[in-house]
Ligand SMILES: Cc1ncc(COP(=O)(O)OP(=O)(O)O)c(N)n1
Ligand SMILES: Cc1nc(C(=O)O)sc1CCOP(=O)(O)O
C-alpha cells in the first residue's frame with residue numbers, strides 16, 4: 001500500500017503542476033477569464049479529492065526516486081509557448097489516469113477519489129481541447145510589421161522586389177490584398193500569384209494572410225485570411241477551418257473586437273489610425289482606440305491606416321502602447337512600402353519602433 005500511495009502522491013504533484021502551467025497559459029497568453037476559472041476550479045476540486053487520502057506526503061522519497069534521473073531529450077524541447085501548454089495538457093490526463101488506476105487498489109478509502117478523478121479527467125479533456133484551439137487561433141499572430149501587398153501599388157519596383165526588400169527590412173507578415181475592381185488579380189491568376197508569394201514568404205519564415213478570400217487562402221497554402229465587418233463572418237470561417245487557419249478581423253471599436261474574439265478571431269486590424277489614401281475611411285478612430293485595444297488585450301492587434309515612419313506618427317503609436325511588453329500590438333501598412341523607392345528602408349524604419 002505504501003508504494004501505491006507513493007505513486008498517487010507523485011501523480012498528484014504532476015496534476016497540480018500541469019494545471020498551473022495550463023492556467024498560466026489561459027491567464028497570461030490568452031487573457032481568457034472563462035478558461036482560467038475552469039482550470040482554477042479543477043485545481044480546487046482536485047485538492048478536495050486528494051485530501052481524502054491521509055498521509056500521502058509521508059510516503060514521498062524524492063532523493064530515492066530512480067525516475068528523477070531518467071529523462072528523454074524531448075522533455076527539454078518546447079519550441080513555443082503553445083507547445084508548453086499542450087505538453088501540460090497531456091501530462092494532466094496521464095497523471096489523472098494513473099491516480100484513477102492505482103486508486104482502485106486502495107479499497108474503500110479510494111472509491112471517492114477514483115470517482116472524482118475520473119470526472120476531473122473528462123473535464124481535463126475538454127479544457128485541454130479549448131486551450132489548444134484558443135492557442136492555435138491566436139498565438140501565431142503576434143506580428144510586429146505586416147505588409148499589405150497590392151501589385152498595382154508597386155510603382156517603382158516589381159511586386160517581387162518590394163516583397164523581398166520589405167522582408168529584409170523586417171516585415172514578419174504579408175497580407176495579399178488584391179482588389180479586382182481596382183485592377184487587382186482574380187481567378188486562376190490570383191491563385192498562382194498567391195502561391196508565389198507564399199513560397200517566398202515561407203522560405204523566410206514570414207506568415208501569409210489573404211485578404212477577403214478564404215478559398216484562395218486555402219488553395220495557396222497561406223496561414224490565414226483577413227475579413228472586414230462586411231465580409232464573410234469570422235464564426236463561419238472558424239466552422240470551416242477549425243483551428244487550422246488564422247482569421248483576422250477589421251475592427252474600429254472594442255465592441256467589434258469583443259465580437260471578433262467570441263467568434264474565434266486570431267487577431268484584429270485596429271484602425272484607421274490616421275488619414276489614408278489607400279481606402280476610403282470616413283471616421284478616423286486614431287491611437288486612442290489602439291490604446292483601448294491594447295489594454296483590452298484578448299487578441300494581438302495590428303494598427304492600420306496611414307501609418308508612416310514619421311517621428312510624429314511613430315510617437316503617437318508608441319504613446320498608445322505599441323512596443324510595450326504585454327500589449328501585443330503591431331502595425332500593418334500598405335502605401336508607404338508598396339509605393340516607395342526604398343521599400344526595405346521604410347520597413348526597417350517602421351520596425352525601429354520595436355527596438356527600444
Ligand atoms: C490588418 C488589417 N486590418 C484591416 C483591414 C481592412 O479590411 P477590410 O475592412 O475588409 O477592408 P479591405 O482591406 O478588404 O478593403 C485589413 N485588410 N487588414
Ligand atoms: C486597408 C485598410 N483598412 C483600414 C482600416 O482601418 O480598416 S485602413 C486601410 C488602408 C491601409 O493602407 P495604408 O497603409 O496605405 O494607409
Ligand SMILES: [Mg+2]
Pocket residue numbers: 211212226227228231
Ligand atoms: Mg475585406
